[in-house]
Amino acid sequence: MFEFTITSKNNRARTGIFTTPHGDLLTPVFAPVGTQATVKTLTPEHLKDINATLVLSNTYHLYLRPGDELVRDMGGLHHFMQWPCPMLTDSGGFQVFSLSQTRKIDDDGVTFKSHIDGSTHRFTPEKSIAIQENLGADIIMAFDECSDPNDHAYTKLAMDRTHRWAERSIKAKTRDDQALFGIIQGGVQADLRAESANFISSLDTPGIAIGGLSVGETKDEMHSMLDVMQPLLPEDKPRYLMGVGTPEDLINGVLHGIDIFDCVLPTRLARHHSAFASDGRLNLMNASFARDEHPIDESCDCYTCRTFARAYLRHLIVAKELLAGTLISIHNLRALIRLMESIRGYIADGSFESRVPELLKQWHGNAGRSSKIVVADEG
Amino acid sequence: MFEFTITSKNNRARTGIFTTPHGDLLTPVFAPVGTQATVKTLTPEHLKDINATLVLSNTYHLYLRPGDELVRDMGGLHHFMQWPCPMLTDSGGFQVFSLSQTRKIDDDGVTFKSHIDGSTHRFTPEKSIAIQENLGADIIMAFDECSDPNDHAYTKLAMDRTHRWAERSIKAKTRDDQALFGIIQGGVQADLRAESANFISSLDTPGIAIGGLSVGETKDEMHSMLDVMQPLLPEDKPRYLMGVGTPEDLINGVLHGIDIFDCVLPTRLARHHSAFASDGRLNLMNASFARDEHPIDESCDCYTCRTFARAYLRHLIVAKELLAGTLISIHNLRALIRLMESIRGYIADGSFESRVPELLKQWHGNAGRSSKIVVADEG
Numbered sequence: 145m146f147e148f149t150i151t152s153k154n155n156r157a158r159t160g161i162f163t164t165p166h167g168d169l170l171t172p173v174f175a176p177v178g179t180q181a182t183v184k185t186l187t188p189e190h191l192k193d194i195n196a197t198l199v200l201s202n203t204y205h206l207y208l209r210p211g212d213e214l215v216r217d218m219g220g221l222h223h224f225m226q227w228p229c230p231m232l233t234d235s236g237g238f239q240v241f242s243l244s245q246t247r248k249i250d251d252d253g254v255t256f257k258s259h260i261d262g263s264t265h266r267f268t269p270e271k272s273i274a275i276q277e278n279l280g281a282d283i284i285m286a287f288d289e290c291s292d293p294n295d296h297a298y299t300k301l302a303m304d305r306t307h308r309w310a311e312r313s314i315k316a317k318t319r320d321d322q323a324l325f326g327i328i329q330g331g332v333q334a335d336l337r338a339e340s341a342n343f344i345s346s347l348d349t350p351g352i353a354i355g356g357l358s359v360g361e362t363k364d365e366m367h368s369m370l371d372v373m374q375p376l377l378p379e380d381k382p383r384y385l386m387g388v389g390t391p392e393d394l395i396n397g398v399l400h401g402i403d404i405f406d407c408v409l410p411t412r413l414a415r416h417h418s419a420f421a422s423d424g425r426l427n428l429m430n431a432s433f434a435r436d437e438h439p440i441d442e443s444c445d446c447y448t449c450r451t452f453a454r455a456y457l458r459h460l461i462v463a464k465e466l467l468a469g470t471l472i473s474i475h476n477l478r479a480l481i482r483l484m485e486s487i488r489g490y491i492a493d494g495s496f497e498s499r500v501p502e503l504l505k506q507w508h509g510n511a512g513r514s515s516k517i518v519v520a521d522e523g
Numbered sequence: 524m525f526e527f528t529i530t531s532k533n534n535r536a537r538t539g540i541f542t543t544p545h546g547d548l549l550t551p552v553f554a555p556v557g558t559q560a561t562v563k564t565l566t567p568e569h570l571k572d573i574n575a576t577l578v579l580s581n582t583y584h585l586y587l588r589p590g591d592e593l594v595r596d597m598g599g600l601h602h603f604m605q606w607p608c609p610m611l612t613d614s615g616g617f618q619v620f621s622l623s624q625t626r627k628i629d630d631d632g633v634t635f636k637s638h639i640d641g642s643t644h645r646f647t648p649e650k651s652i653a654i655q656e657n658l659g660a661d662i663i664m665a666f667d668e669c670s671d672p673n674d675h676a677y678t679k680l681a682m683d684r685t686h687r688w689a690e691r692s693i694k695a696k697t698r699d700d701q702a703l704f705g706i707i708q709g710g711v712q713a714d715l716r717a718e719s720a721n722f723i724s725s726l727d728t729p730g731i732a733i734g735g736l737s738v739g740e741t742k743d744e745m746h747s748m749l750d751v752m753q754p755l756l757p758e759d760k761p762r763y764l765m766g767v768g769t770p771e772d773l774i775n776g777v778l779h780g781i782d783i784f785d786c787v788l789p790t791r792l793a794r795h796h797s798a799f800a801s802d803g804r805l806n807l808m809n810a811s812f813a814r815d816e817h818p819i820d821e822s823c824d825c826y827t828c829r830t831f832a833r834a835y836l837r838h839l840i841v842a843k844e845l846l847a848g849t850l851i852s853i854h855n856l857r858a859l860i861r862l863m864e865s866i867r868g869y870i871a872d873g874s875f876e877s878r879v880p881e882l883l884k885q886w887h888g889n890a891g892r893s894s895k896i897v898v899a900d901e902g
Contacts, residue, residue: 209838214834216832457606467565469845
């Protein structure tokens, strides 16, 4: 069911097709984040209109609210939120460690308090898989621990635990219509990243996730870790770099052989009036846009750019109208999805590697951190 | 340019076609309110999808922000907000009297302080028309004073001022592609309403507005005022009952010969999780909807009802997701627009009057005040 076919290569970068029960994914792909079973402020129609294909949702959030059993009883996540295309859920591990109140980790799992009401809960690999089976996404994740990347001793301990949890996750899985990915950890320690890449690659899973990056390390550290892992990963499995990223990170990720990305950045920026544009990231609240009759980006084909002037978007922002967030989210997501569409074309025609400097320059003004900073209602 | 053709009648109720530079309006019509050049949380595509035809925007708000000259320079209101169909602006009078901080009224106009920044401004009939000409709606309003409806002496004074201001508004008007309506005032005083209806009807305008109702009077008072005015109004001009209303008010208004309505109620209710439904108004936050797989209203054809279960809408509300407001706004507006479509059909086939008891019963659970309570960011 989950075949991955590489359709073209350009050194380490590749295009592929990953088949899922809800359709084929063309990779490399950027997935909008729908934390609480909704990509914030957008309807599924908006997502189809920007050619989104894969949407991520968060296990931790949906477990707490509305509850995974409720989602299952309502027909599963696809039906609940009316997204007919492929979906991915994370394991809940990252949110438990970064978002929940007091938590206590042991080798069996983690006990934590809800950020919503302080109630106590426990996740184990088996529980995470059970929740993700209730949610019913096409791609699901093994339960993992994401530790402080700079503490070698603890990172080793957390990595070993993540490996044992990956094995338990595989064992716990009962549905055959979900692709379970193991997650590579190891912080920014080259030896641990290599060890983890080897271990996770050895497991019988249809795909590989890379966790624990874009959590505060430098760009150089991220690239260096990708360099360490890349040669150790099986060619024939899709690789998912979790929580990444900026346009720059996407370009570099593809260059390092990554196939799947997700990030809250485009929608979070949109709600803070910031828009991707080919002449640099724009803060649309700026007074200089008050009478600007141009779209956010002349070259963009999204509904927002086809329809509205910057002057109107600025007015909506200044007047505190929620439509601003909707319209800029449409644009920011479309910008990254369009970037991935271009990249797929460049890989197919063999020009990707030679275009990277030009692409990085074009997107330079939109650089910055992937900002995987966790806030409770993110998406 | 502004012809009004009555196409069918059922006692006092009538259907008609009002031609405007942005297309023909089929009446009776309900206009969604886009206070700040946006119907809150909805795109123009959403509005087209629910078959909205006329959209209202507020002169007071747009004058203050982003400024009517800016809107003019950006191509006018239709182009600025990308609404290609007919638009209506009010005179700003109601908001000045109800929303702005300290105000000082004299026979020439009113000086007031902005609710946004306390800055001082002055509206006169000439200024209101100049602003509305900059905004460029198809239907515009004469400047008026809406007084406390129960104080006869003051209501008389305000009504007389409104009449003089109507004459000045007509004189000030320079554009021939806008239909200026005079506004009948007179509170809940039958003698004043009759006097005002006669005076405003005597003016050479393509339509008549009725102001100062739905501002705190009882339903009986509203109906009684409509009864007083109706026989005095020219048959051949469209009649606009400002700021009304609830489904019940729309049905009764049509019964009293009204052709145009607007109200913030459907969108305001939506943002407070309340949805019109044929079995009564629903508070979708209610726990009883947590696992409800039905749409808001089985009989509704809107995107929300065609697509989402109540359980999902409740989840969005509980999770504080803004998409809830968007989806419920789509439904609530469509419910009233669909009601007007039905009513037009019933008038055309002669069954409207006989169906009124059934219609009122059907919508009884959705009754209540039109709640023309003014809040700063309404819409």
